[in-house]
Amino acid sequence: MHYIRFLKPPRLLGGRRGNAPSVLKAKVTVTTDLGESFLWANVDLVVELTDGTGKRVLERGKGYTWKGSEGMRSLEVELLIPAFRVKESGGVLRMLVRLREDFLSVENFERILGDSDEHEGTGEMGGVMAVRSMAIDIPSNQSLPIPPSTSMAERTFRFGISEIHIWEETGESIARHIWDAGLLLSAYLASISDPSSKKALPQLPSLQQTLSQKDLAIIELGAGCGIVGITLSTLFRKQISQILLTDLPEASEILTQNLASLSSSSSSSSSNNPNPNPNSKKISHQVLDWSSPLPQNISETKWDMVVVADCTYNPDVVPDLVQTLVRLGAASAEMLVLLAMKVRHDSEMVFFELMVQGGFVVRDKCKMSLPVLGGQGEEIEVFVFAVG
Ligand SMILES: C[S@@+](CC[C@H](N)C(=O)[O-])C[C@H]1O[C@@H](n2cnc3c(N)ncnc32)[C@H](O)[C@@H]1O
Known part of the structure; x- marks a missing residue:
């Protein structure tokens, strides 16, 4: 299994004047659970802006290619956010990074147990786990909850009607994450x-x-x-x-x-x-x-x-x-x-x-x-x- 991780969690830049859009920037990597090896296949990534639940996609950004075959180890991604989104957000915007290839993007327990049915599982191919950021720190918003001392990111797993949300540590410290x-x-x-x-x-x-x-x-x-x-x-x-x-x-x-x-x-x-x-x-x-x-x-x-x-x-x-x-x-x-x-x-x-x-x-x-x-x-x- 490979995991998309935030090396640098998303930061909101610019957009302070009038209706100027803001830019959300983050640095991601794609590694194994131990973080000891990077994905060396080439895959297309999609970066999206979601609401606070992480479920409703508000803006879709441009696509990126993870060039694993060229030895890529990290990738800077950014998303342009219209000013009204920032104003309306109430301080809870989040970034979702996932694989464009839906059947390889893992957010579902059934996909993890690889089988030969490509519509259900990742088959013999293996999958890449999508990741959601914490609520993005919007500097002008004083009503934000106090963030935890450690930077975290969320993985979501669906199974039937159940949804399981697991937060893990992110950034340079990867001690407490999913294995x-x-x-x-x-x-x-x-x-x-x-x-x-x-x-x-x-x-x-x-x-x-x-x-x-x-x-x-x-x-x-x-x-x-x-x-x-x-x-x-x-x-x-x-x-x-x-x-x-x-x-x-x-x-x-x-x-x-x-x-x-x-x-x-x-x-x-x-x-x-x-x-x-x-x-x-x-x-x-x-x-x-x-x-x-x-x-x-x-x-x-x-x-x-x-x-x-x-x-x-x-x-x-x-x-x-x-x-x-x-x-x-x-x-x-x-x-x-x-x-x-x-x-x-x-x-x-x-x-x-x-x-x-x-x-x-x-x-x-x-x-x-x-x-x-x-x-x-x-x-x-x-x-x-x-x-x-
Ligand atoms: C590789 S992680 C596995 C975490 C989790 N079981 C999973 O599968 O995602 C190993 C865990 O063992 C814990 N651990 C290591 N030494 C321990 C000790 N002496 N007492 C209690 N827990 C310990 C670590 O803190 C860590 O959370």
């Missing part, structure tokens, strides 16, 4: 949440059995911006009574933002519904550092499932991660661990040795392919462990 394993796991969970889905997916019977039960208590470790937990809480709302997203203190701001965004969104895709999402009461976040003992409220809860996505890449912290899983399992003999990973190097295999030593057994596992545009496809592995 491929969490993304693919979320798309997989979305697909199995829909009994009418015709997608031929690998089966994980123990996971499906657990997710068919009621009153589930679920905890996520290393949740990052929370895509997997938020997807679970949105699409399995009848089954889940409590879901707790945990990470280091550095992730608290982005998790707060994403849970606030969840609670302000309606439970359906309609933006006219003034009622807060009732489901958001079941989801919360808390700091949980794997190198520390479990907080009392966590150690005293009988968890049905622990979710871990893309957290096994650093062998130095894996012993603490497994120790945390062992502590969680001590109170819950029926607990499952749902783990998704993109194997990046052999040293990650130590996780499996430690899980065996910790008394866990693999109940189910599968591999899912993740096509990569202009590059070699990758694989995401998903494991379901039980307490042995």
Whole structure:
């Protein structure tokens, strides 16, 4: 998967006099999840001005070509904005950058699970994730909400009538953003949440059995911006009574933002519904550092499932991660661990040795392919462990 990212978030320039148009300028790049490699295929990008919801397109800018084959690493984009748009906006204008090729532009969980149907998925080609900026800082507008201390950007995922909005950090810091394993796991969970889905997916019977039960208590470790937990809480709302997203203190701001965004969104895709999402009461976040003992409220809860996505890449912290899983399992003999990973190097295999030593057994596992545009496809592995 490739992700369009704002290296420099959009800034509004000019247009201070009379009806002179303003120019919105930003710098974007297109990279993999780690940000270690740039898209080297050539693709056409579209830059659009949207309202505050990010959904209604107000102005369409000129197109740009990302010249990956020429080694492009960043691209300055701009959008001319008529003065009346700035005046009418109330301070909430946003920039959307997406691929012109609709079927490769990812804003939909069904597109992520590549299949051969080009009308539904990105097929064997791989997709590029669209991005929306925060509300653009309009200097004269004093009524703007105080922006978060970190620059953020939003990804949107549709699934049936549900919409999931995930904010991630942007700019030079890319620590808390969406990772491929969490993304693919979320798309997989979305697909199995829909009994009418015709997608031929690998089966994980123990996971499906657990997710068919009621009153589930679920905890996520290393949740990052929370895509997997938020997807679970949105699409399995009848089954889940409590879901707790945990990470280091550095992730608290982005998790707060994403849970606030969840609670302000309606439970359906309609933006006219003034009622807060009732489901958001079941989801919360808390700091949980794997190198520390479990907080009392966590150690005293009988968890049905622990979710871990893309957290096994650093062998130095894996012993603490497994120790945390062992502590969680001590109170819950029926607990499952749902783990998704993109194997990046052999040293990650130590996780499996430690899980065996910790008394866990693999109940189910599968591999899912993740096509990569202009590059070699990758694989995401998903494991379901039980307490042995
Ligand atoms: C690659 S990110 C994955 C984020 C998310 N699960 C996803 O798939 O998008 C790994 C996450 O593990 C968290 N992490 C790393 N060491 C940790 C520790 N000792 N305790 C708790 N979380 C930790 C990081 O803060 C980061 O959010």
